[in-house]
Amino acid sequence: MASFMESARRRKPVESIAAETGLDSGGGDLSRSIGLIGLVSIGVGGTIGTGIFFILSEAVPHAGPAVIVSFLIAAVVAGLTALCYAELAGAVPVSGSSYSYAYTTLGEGVAVGVGACLLLEWGVAAAATSVGWSQYVNRFLLNAFDFTLPAQLSNAPEEGGWVNLPAIVLIIMCTLLLIRGVSESARVNAAMVGIKLLVLIGFVVIGSQGFDADNMKPFFLDTGIGGIGLAASIIFFTFVGLDGVAAAGEEAKNPRRNLPLALMISLLLVTVMYVAVALVAVGAQPTGDFENQKAGLSDILEKVVGSSWPGTALAVGAIISIFSVTLVSMYGQTRILFAMSRDGMVSPVFHKVNPRTLAPVQNTLIVAVVIAILAGFIPINFLAEMTSVGTLAAFVTVSIGVIILRRRAPELRRSFKVPLYPLTPILSIAGALWIISQLRPITLYVFIGWVALALVWYALYARGHSKLADHAPSLRELDGRP
Template identity: 40%
Template sequence: MSSIFKTKPISTLIAETEGKQGLKKALGAFDLTLLGIGAVIGTGIFVLTGVAAANFSGPALILSFILSGLACIFAALCYAEFAALVPVAGSAYTYGYASLGEFWAWIIGWDLVLEYAVAISAVAIGWSGYAVSLLDSMGITLPKALTVAPSDGGFINLPAIIIIGLITWLLLTGVKETSRLNGIIVVIKVAVILLFIVLAVWHVKPVNWHPFMPFGFSGVAAGAATIFFAYLGFDAVSTAAEEVKNPQKDLPKGIIYSLLICTVLYIVVSGILTGVVKYTAYAHTSAPVAYALQQIGINWGSAIVAVGAICGITSVLLVMMFGQTRIFFAMSRDGLLPKFFGKVSEQRKVPVSSTLLVGIVTAVCAGFTPISIVAELANIGTLSAFIIVSIGVMVLRHKRPELHRPFKTPFVPVIPILAIISCGYLLISLNPITIIRFVVWLAIGLVLYFLYGRKNSTLNDQEKSA
């Protein structure tokens, strides 16, 4: 039984990236920062700000973003140490394999499979809503049967399926092409957000900030747990580790820079949103940024924000799907999932089978599942991953203090402990039914591991042949 806690040597993990089944190294620190911004700035700022303000935080939404941002910064410092030390695809799954052993690696990998799959589906559904609304404003009305899930009165969410199909095709063209398009989209959406700030800041009325904390601090915490979905993306930066030209220096920069930039933008935008319009008004809109500009009479700005929101959500979808394919790839290469999904295209150096699998599964989920079920599951998956990575940093510091760490998490064990406490607090603030669904998912994962993963693990095979 102790074999399931066997760790995979870091030297072995790195050696696997250098063979025919390794991925193409094409990214730098700037590319990684744009990937992070691409994944973080999107649904959170264009959709969830209104939901959290109206239902949980009120004007104290600023505090919710600060609370979530702090939890993420603590976790990001732990991620940065691992990313520089183990520049291998798979993110938290790989870090768990190197520090805590195969069993915990499987747990965190299975957790990440859920996190990314439901996040991709939720974001695609959000993209569909904005796209349908934009087409409607242009006089093109799509039938409800083709734009919402069956449980919401439709037949299929076709726009959500189409955008996932297009991004799957893009991911198959290669990592550099994907990064280039993401960079263009990021520039557009950041420009739109800055335009909103410049237009709206002059219309802030301090009276709208009273009462500042209408739902108490418990509301602030619940709001932080809800909008934590907005910060999912920085984890996706570390999934690109194997495709970075100078990972020891560039990965920590990409993770930390993107998170800091996004946190500042979130805080500024949430403050302006609740200052321009009373927080209660956002209860009836899924496009709070555009709605705020409409309320102050800047309709042309509202239209531009709608276009920026579609761009923003598109880049989130792009980076999320990129991250999911790399996690599947890493788990398959280790034998914990069928080897077929670990194969890499010789020409493009991308994991074709994993990309197609992710595209098909998430398209089906987005086409037939309501967004209410999928969004919170992404949050609990991320929080769990952050907690395990933070524990992994402390464990590896104790087990392997002699390892050369190009980037060191400062003040260990204080920072990892703060990450565990803050993420744990947000986790228990989630809806109890979400926690139950997550436990059921983990139970299914354990059955799969003991029936398939443990028997087919490459680490297990190496030990038998040694």
Template identity: 50%
Template sequence: MPDHQGPCGSGRSGTVHGENKLTRRRSVAGLVADASGGPLRRTMGLSQLTLLSVGATLGTGIFVVLGEAVPEAGPAVVVSFVLAGITALFSALSYAELAGMIPGAGSSYSYAYATLGELVAWVCGWCLILEYGVSVAAVAVGWGQYVNELLQLTIGWTLPDSLAAPPGDGGVLNVPAAVIVILAMVVLLRGARESAVANAVMVTVKVVVLVMFCAVAFTAFHAGNFRPLFPLGTAGMTVGAASLFFSYIGFDAASTAGEEAKNPQRDLPRAIILSLALVTALYCAVALAAVGAMPWQRFAGTEATLSQVLVRSVGGGNLWPVLLSIGAVIATTSVVLTVQYGQIRILFAMSRDGLMPPLFSRVHPRTGVPRAGTVIVTAFVTVLAALIPLGALADATSIGTLFAFALVNLAVLILRRRSPEAPRGFRVPFAPVTPLLGVAACVYVMYGLGADTWIAFGAWMAAGLAVYGLYGIRHSALGRTATPEKTVQETTP
């Protein structure tokens, strides 16, 4: 298909701040102009934005990572969820303020660009690529586990390990994980409205399924399973919180839909806070029910954890486990869909700023979707999902997210000082204390991650700096301030 350049009215000309290339900044006004004049279509209201964040969040930790966190924290996994939730809350408040102030598609990448300069913005965007891409891959791996569990419960047959597990877990290729990522791409290519409708249906199903799990698991509840509460000490609780923070990733998904929201200044902050409140309540309830029904020592090595809790601890045959596994398959499908959506929009924003190749910001005129970016992201995530074990994916996602969240909290403090008069649809209460606590909480949880995760994160950052040095710094739109910026669109033949 031929491409043409179309004016965007981005307002980038004259928006450079900072004395050198590494510290040059976008202005808030320029970012807002991009958001208001971009090619993405505004089709989402408050309910759709809230469900987008819930869809990206709910299910990731409960359906996938809980089985790995319980052996680390013991019964204190419930406290680990609370600690991870508080850590997320501080950052959620900061996201709410900045999303209402800068309602673009770039999320924390754009916020960093307006406050900390181009190099830090690039690092933040690179972290988001890690966060979203690896998160999708991790959830896709979990989706494959529940598909196998469902096959075992219904027909007594499962996929062989060679086709259902990555090389690190005794297999050759995780085919189910790759399949779900590709299916999500098919839905995303149809358009944002269609994706939002599909997500709304799936979110409703998984909320109902988790409430059902709590109701059934509480029939086998034993208070003695929580004694002692901290068998592995507070250090175990902290390690569990670091792993479970992965399960809160996604509440910021609404901030990536800033250019597709009907009333972003009003609805984005509300959607972020509402989604986090709902998710936290459900997570704590499910963790309490799961550990109450099955002693924490029996969680080690379990896949499809919630289903196994019902199989091992609750009577009634296979009915409840089958229903739960169906719900888990739908739930993880929703996470794959919405998180993949968010990554594509962040790459769209980085491409529009010139820091990524222009093909990521090419928008199809009929569907309003960055089509080339969607296909490329899907290919990248499919490879990760098919070849990398779940535990490594979850920890890598957490560290990238925590780094980005810390930058968002700092951005609130900087913009409060630099642009106090800028309109804000929401203001973080008790600032600067709350954002500073957000930074401290992120650093504290990052401390609980293992050395291997830090080494992998360092390697990812080194690769990102190399890409920025070879491409981003030379193609940055802020380096071409003499002429207005253009946005690339695809045309049909």
């Protein structure tokens, strides 16, 4: 067997990925049934979640009305990364997203570490959002019917309850959709994305009636650029989710065209919506009113119209929004495991698909059970922050991968190329690292521990089960290495 370092540096040739996924032959294990609209819905659905409904109460106290600039900064950093994703997605359209990109550029060991980051991102995010869904269900029931679920059935044990039942119900509903097939899941997600966009457009239209230019003064607070930067680091995580488009690489129709295009359209839609919401919000009430404002956009609309019905409307919007985010998160989790299983990095059970629906049913059920346990019984506020650093690590890997693949495979067919290369990926890396530097030290320590566990898993299991292990010489030839 090769040494640990030799194994960790094994790289999977793009030609091998193309053959496995049926990119040029039309074969592959999964059904290519998601069109451009479905891909855009995955990008928007996985990105616009509860964050925009409440993030302003955390960001505006730091930046004031200049929070609009903070949104634009966050969008630029996310956009730079999206451009890098678009190039790799167009060149290597595969289910594994940045895990597969790392495998072809940085090697097997780094790929397992990135895979662990993605599992953390998608799995814990799904659990966290389902817990938030439970809270909004209770808010809607209270506003609409003056009724709430018993605390014992809507909170984890450490929060004074027995089990968070609504969160588990949401996981079950998402699971049923996913095992029926990706095309049906994509249609339902597209409908939910349409509704959540209508809710936010409704906020902009109604909230603009209360716009007062005096609320925009002073535009910059005494915190200056530091406050704007801090707000941008908080806001950035409302853009996380665009990589869900890349995770659909093997199920996309005409992937070389549609994946890059879907990433760009998703980013544009999300940015326009976020900036419009932020502009209306800071114009509708003074900066000081945002601090400790728990109901976010609902409070703003209630002040504008002088009625409580916006709270109910926004609760419905949040319920639909979170359902969509949870569905995309679970989808992304299963596809990462699918790709890792095919490569031998995790158990073969995650690679089995139903012959009729071509959906990885066993994979989905296992993921659902784990996420349901997290959501139903464990408070996960801290773990939610862990998803952010995992995502940023994946972003850095993708941007590095663009540079490496340009050097190693300049002849590779690319349906999209990042503009201003190599400046764009370098700025993307710098932006992600800057945001990582804004996180709490304890988050970084735990993240390092998580990646270390992934490398232990690689040493004890994945290295010996790697599908590249038995074919390393021929694959090295394909890869252009001696």
